Amino acid sequence: MSTTEVTVTSPTDPQSVTSPLMQAVDSAANQGARAIRSQRQPREWKLVAIRDCPTPSQVQECDTPERAADYWRLHVQTNPYFNPEVEFFVVLMLNTRRRIKGHTIVGMGILDSVLVHPREIFRVAIVASAHAVILMHNHPGGDPSPSMADLRTTRDLIRAGQLLRIEVLDHVIIGQSAPDRSRHYSSLKELGHFYA
Numbered sequence: 001m002s003t004t005e006v007t008v009t010s011p012t013d014p015q016s017v018t019s020p021l022m023q024a025v026d027s028a029a030n031q032g033a034r035a036i037r038s039q040r041q042p043r044e045w046k047l048v049a050i051r052d053c054p055t056p057s058q059v060q061e062c063d064t065p066e067r068a069a070d071y072w073r074l075h076v077q078t079n080p081y082f083n084p085e086v087e088f089f090v091v092l093m094l095n096t097r098r099r100i101k102g103h104t105i106v107g108m109g110i111l112d113s114v115l116v117h118p119r120e121i122f123r124v125a126i127v128a129s130a131h132a133v134i135l136m137h138n139h140p141g142g143d144p145s146p147s148m149a150d151l152r153t154t155r156d157l158i159r160a161g162q163l164l165r166i167e168v169l170d171h172v173i174i175g176q177s178a179p180d181r182s183r184h185y186s187s188l189k190e191l192g193h194f195y196a
Contacts, residue, residue, distance in 0.1 A: 046127075049102070053074070053075040053102065053103070055071065055074060055075075055100065059071055059074065059100075060099050060100060061097070061098055061099050061100075062092060062094055062098055062099070062100050062134060063098045065170055065172045065185060065186075065187035065189070065190060066185075068092060068134050068136060068170065068172045068185075069172060069174060069184070069185040071092065071100060071103070072090070072136055072138075072172075072174055072185075075103065076088065076090050076103065076105070076136070079105070081105070081108070083108070084138070084140060085111065085140050086108060086109055086110055086111060086114075086140060087107075087108075087109040087110070087111070087112070087113060087114040087137055087138060087139070087140060088105060088107070088108055088109070088114065088137060088138055089105070089106045089107040089108075089109070089114045089116050089135070089136070089137040090103050090104065090105050090106065090135075090136045090137065091103060091104050091106055091121055091124070091125060091133050091134070091135060091136070092133060092134040092136060093124065093125050093128050093130035093133055094130060094131060094132045094133065094134065094169070095130070095131055096131045098132065098169075101128055101130055102128065104124040106120045106121055107120065111140055111141075112140075112141070113149065114137060116153060116157075118156065118157055118160035121133070121135070121157055121160070122160060122161065122164055122166060125166055126164065126166070130166060131166070131167070132166060132167040132168070132169050133161065133166060133167070133168055133169065134168075134169050134170050134171075134172060135154065135157060135168060135170070135171040135172070136171070136172045136173075136174065137150075137171075137173060137174070138173070138174040138175070139173055139174070139175055141175075142175045142176035143175055144173045144174060144175035144184065144185050144186040145173075145186060146171075146173055146186060146188055146191070146193065150171070150173065150188070151188070151193055154168075154171045154188055154193065154194075155193075157171075158194065168194075169189070170187050170188065170189040170190075170194075171187075171188040171189070171193075172185050172186070172187050172188075173185060173186050173188070
């Protein structure tokens with residue numbers, strides 16, 4: 001009668017991981033640990049331009065809400081991620097001469113709201129050395145009249161901009177484009193909701 005030798009290994013013994021399934025589990029655990037370690041390490045950051053937004057010379061200087069609305073029509077509505085069925089919140093960044101340096105899409109919301117925070121509003125403006133900003137968002141329902149939430153948000157962002165010394169020039173709300181190209185936007189500054 002022949003005898004076979006049976007060895008018992010403990011589960012913590014590295015020699016015990018022999019099946020392909022156990023090797024895959026061990027490999028995934030090691031990769032996950034590396035990913036967690038790399039997220040804890042500091043990183044070098046920079047501002048990266050996504051795409052060029054060529055504008056006619058009359059739009060480059062953004063000193064009226066109409067020019068901001070024209071910029072929206074040229075560049076925000078043509079963005080591949082733009083969805084007219086939900087609210088988009090965009091920040092136009094301006095230099096000291098009120099010329100557009102660029103824009104950033106801060107948030108994409110739902111049908112009647114979008115979540116924004118001063119941190120996201122001013123992050124790119126700070127990195128891009130913007131002197132001033134114009135806040136913009138759309139109302140998918142078509143009516144550009146400001147809501148109470150729009151007024152509260154604007155006042156909070158004006159205060160945050162004052163602390164950072166980045167002037168909030170206006171908050172323009174875009175409605176649906178009218179066929180006769182009449183005003184399809186409203187300016188909270190023109191409506192008297194800005195304070196000195």
